[in-house]
Amino acid sequence: MNEITGLHHITAISGNAKKNFDFYTRVMGLRFVKKTVNFDDPHTYHFYYGDETGTPGTILTFFPWEDIMAGRRGTHMATEVGYSIPEGSIDFWLKRFEKENIIYNKPSSKFGEIYLTFIDPDGLKVELTVPEKPDNRTPWVTNEVGEENATRGFHHVTLTLEDVQPTADLLVSVFGYKLDKHHTNRYRFVSPAGDTANYIDLVEAKGESRGHVAGGSVHHIAFRMKDDDMQMHYRQLLEDRGLNVTPQLDRKYFRSVYFREPGGVLFELATDVPGFTVDEPAAELGTHLMLPPQYESQRDEIVKKLIKLD
Template sequence: MLRDFFIHKHITMSAIKGIHHVTAIAGRAKKNFDFYTRVMGLRFVKKTVNFDDPNTYHFYYGDEKGDPGTILTFFPWEDIATGRRGTHMATEIGYSVPEGSLDFWLKRFEKENIIYNKPSSKFGEVYLTFLDPDGLKIELTVPEQSDDRKPWETAEIKENNATRGFHHVTLTLDDIQPTADLLVSVFGWELKKNHTNRYRFAGPEGQQGGFIDLVEAKGEMRGHVAGGSVHHVAFRVPDEATQEKLRTELENRGLHLTTVLDRKYFKSVYFREPGGVLFELATDAPGFTVDEPLNELGTHLMLPPQYEAQREEIIKKLVKLD
């Protein structure tokens, strides 16, 4: 049964359309690159470096243009320890896939020796769970309503099987109420479904904006973010003015936010939501074609301006991908 205090919350703002991107931590860069471009068939949208650690890559994968809602990014640290799933963290990333495609993915995972579980059902939707090479938990979900987003295709993965973008992200929390209150009363999202301890929230764009599932796991061990873990979840804001309004609203509620940071492809503000998960508010603009033409996305090493003078030194320290 849906909790009344979620249903009757007063919504103050509905400016957040959906999920913008999800950033995770990986181990070996080449293995990560091969898995997501070849095995999963995502487009390599951008090859750049970590703003705080320029000797480490920052990879962006997505659809043709790297549209918000399709972007999965990684910080690959070669020798990082493996994380542990638990409370106070994002524990699953869900992709939307077409009806009839799960057999294709099962055979592909068998061929590639990927760890997976047999398909199951959640909220009336069939899904397939698997682990990436670092243990990151991912689900391929056949959505209740068909997903009309245009996918990126490869020689081996065509439109009838390719991922469409995010379907959901799951947060596992000790107590979901404070996070649910934030999603509803500040983000303007709504509780759509509930089964036992899982609560599904949607923004104004519904399924194609990506759901946030909150799983309440009282007493479960706190998770540890490291290799194979989600680092943060970013939400879409249409522009900087809306971002600033949200920033003020969140500060007025006692949360601590960063200043606005220029990430070259979007402007960002970071904060920890009440359950302990790192959230980001990211603008849609300017996007990934700001420094590479559409047909060349991901083919060059694009450095943040402050590191351009160190290009040769940085290249020597980065792992080769080919």
């Protein structure tokens, strides 16, 4: 009943909001699920991209800060966002990245799966993986990115750590993950309760310098909690381990609890409910600026300061 099935969302930091919006909606073909603002900085957008309804396991979110300095990949952080793509679609993405002048590496293989690595306009490292087992999630499609090539949602996320053991212990003993595969310094953990978005890769990089979370970096990763009861169950387990866990915070589209796992990465427990249709019908997702209730009275001032997307 309380098994974690995988990732809920991944949140990253970008620079220019319009550049980020154009890349993920047009080049990557994701749905713009929600246009809102940062709960702690209402003059900054918070963008959500995903499938048709923003299903947990497909949601990539960004805080676009215009003048943010560039981050630096290293230890104590999430360093790669992995998407699942259909078999036979690698060539499509290679040609698309070439046309769009996107930095990418030649396709390679990891744990028996072909993948393509690219860097988004702010330096975020993203991987497109053809999974061993076909991913049958229904994708969002556009005129430029059809069903035969579209991303299906998350495949994995990679954490780069000084020492993988404390994080691995948390994933296994608290979150129910199991070690699935291991090659040199990369360890892949899987949640047996989930079919998709259920891999976490831990890369051990002893002696590597500590990363810096800023532009082009992952801010935090969130795990799925089906409801408040499940979330409180895991919150108690984490507290019992002596971890500093926040109270539940209402993020309007889900409720959140945050903590830093032993390797230093910010983790979140996010509820599946109420979802993104709580304030917009499914057909209109992402078409309106939706403000947290506490900022609604400041709408005119906030709109003036936000960069226009079209």
